[in-house]
Amino acid sequence: MLRYAIRRLLWAIPVLVGVTLVTFILLHIVPGDPALNMLGEHPDPQTVEKLRRQLGLDRPLPQQYWDFLSHAAVGDLGTSYYRKVPVTQLIAQRFPVTATIALSAMAVGAALGLSTGILAGVRHRTFWDTGSMAVALAFISAPIFWTALLAQLLLGFRWGILPISGWEGPIYVVMPALVLGTRYAASIARYTRSSLLEVIRQDYIRTARAKGLGERVIIYRHTLKNALIPVVTIMGLELGGLLTGSILTETIFGIPGLGLLTLDALTSRDMPLVQGTVVFTAFVFVISNLVVDLSYAWLNPRIRYA
């Protein structure tokens, strides 16, 4: 398994180089000069030239890309045009914030989603099934900005239980985690239910029942582990997405995370910061996919990696 993991990590290198090349080309194809963007309402040509020189934008494109790549190879992703701070430092500051939101939201999502999904699957075609699936459908359909606004209005403004926005202590994590988490809970519940129903109809479950095993043992020991494989895949991919920043949630709640940083980098054409966040995002996805693949072996001992 270790060899498999190392091989996968080595494969990440060409993936990451490819990602940087595509990003670099895209950034230079789309119109928008960072120097002009920085000068805003006063684009005096002499100052534009001065700024372009200072930012290194006057170098030939292949040289710009090579410089980026050779520095990135030794862990230097450049300096943000606007913030004048190394990109790696910015990502290192923002990632813990985003990871906190992501993991809290995933914890909320997993706790609510798995329990609801199991309940709906086990109590198939009862009130619990249809009721919980209807609620899940409502949460999947509700856009984040709406649930966020509702949560802010009720939990923050009316009842004053939680702060409306900001990032100043553990209490500030609760509302965004709930808003994001309930959305994931809804999709996790639906996947868990359908996967559970599929596994529960397998021959080996019927055999277990015939042997007279208790329902609890059948569900938890024999059904759930197998039913979780597709659910874990989905959760892994969603966690990868969450770890690279939820732009909307971070914007609404004023959370200084990776999503907000990426959005800002893109809109202001902060090239080094865009490259840095994209490389980091790709890396997070590679890692989260790897973790998902490796977790299959734990969930189903028949799966082995050579």
Next chain:
Amino acid sequence: MKRLPWLTFTVLTAALLMFTACGGGSPSGTGSETTTADQVLHDWLTTDPKTFDVQGDTTIAVYEMGRNLFSTLLRYKKGSLELEPELLAKMPEISPDGLTYSFELKDGIVASDGTTRLTAHDVLFTIKRMLDPGGNGASPWLFEPIKGAKDFMEGKAQDIPGVIVQDDTHFQIILEAPYAPFLQYLAVPAASIYIESLVTAAGENWATQPVGTGPFYLDSYAPDQKIVLKKNPHYFEAGLPKLDAVEIRIIPDEATGLLDFEKGTFDITSIPDTDFDRITASGKYTILKNDALNTYFFLLNMDNPQFADIRVRQAIAMAIDKEKIVQTLLGGRGSVAHAFVTPGIPGALPAGQGPALPYDPEKAKALVEEAGASGKTITIWQIGKAGDSASNTNLAIQEMLRGIGLELKVEIRDRSAYFEARAKGEIPGYQGNWWADFPDPDNYLWTFFHSSSSQRYSSNYQNPEVDALLEAALVSSDPKERARLYQQVEDIVVGEDVAVVPLYHLQQFRALQPNVKDVVMYQTGLVDYRWTYKESR
């Protein structure tokens, strides 16, 4: 690990990160203790200024920080457009030829560190730093009129002969040619005076760890999260500032910021259009209001064939019902623009007067038919943000132009692409706005209509007569003569050539909690807290 259920792992990791990350929110900077005193003003911004170096950025958020952290040689009197000395002991003396300005600094001005003294040498340093060809000065235009500045900017000279330091408090500035708005330039936040030894000591960190002579100092800065400014105990104006601190949170979402204001988290807020009536009618808050120095306009790129026919331009100007836009889209929070320069600026036409063509849809329709342009499509660009007042105004104009037989096509571009095309003179036409950097008609008219500058704003207006008038107004020291020349320019550009259709002037508002007093909002859009204090609620 193998037996540890991953869910427990996730929860534990989340909890661990929660404590480190929220603690990690502890701002970088010189101190980070929470301010608990009563005289703490809680404010919020939608965008992080990202830098406090007013020389390197021209956004209003940075300018506002600049006013708190640094001082300029001159400034506007509290809430007015009249200049008064700030770092200077008195208004500068100007030689009869209008070329030599003699300055005297207040004696004994020290930075917020309490020890570093500001001298005339720092003025020279500030000017050189802005003009440095290898530096990051984004507003060199402020000092460009100084003798020798251009050579210095181009790297042809090591010194600027137009700045003469006489002693620690006295210096002279000699201009290349008389330049009427020069004193106004010195009040722009980007012209804040830096102290050389402090800038040098901070090195690369100057942008985020500045030390100045302003009423507040930067106590801490957590990017995209919070800025804490504290009272500068060494500020040179006795009794100011009255506040102990200003805490500014960054909240990108306007609705969230407003909700937090209504909850009482913030003491001051701007008011989104959608909530304006509700907030102002609630009676719960103090509403600050003034006629800001801005003009919203519909600009016609003179190089674009779609506007080549003067009759089409005239028709567009006459088809737009500005009164309706002001009353319905702005809810009356503005006034119809009759000229390009905002009324109230010295030298501008009085409110309600101007050469803009009157609303006359019948005549407009006849002009379109006469020009054979019926059914033609006019294309303009807009920065891609739907639902704001620019989009709404464009939709209204679209409908009005349809009434005279023209189709308006609004193409959406993102900010960077828009600015790049605009600077190259390539935007076919747009609805834009101009907020004055300083209250002088030159800031509007030269920027958009002098042939040396018009391309950068996609106006592409070229008229030797207008160039000559603008140049004459720039060097004239007679305010009446200048006003006459600028009005002549307005007549030609707005009235005869219809290179632009002035639409409206927007008022600006802030809502304050009722216990917050003496917040000064300037017509330039900047808010000043040096006199602000809070009464107990």
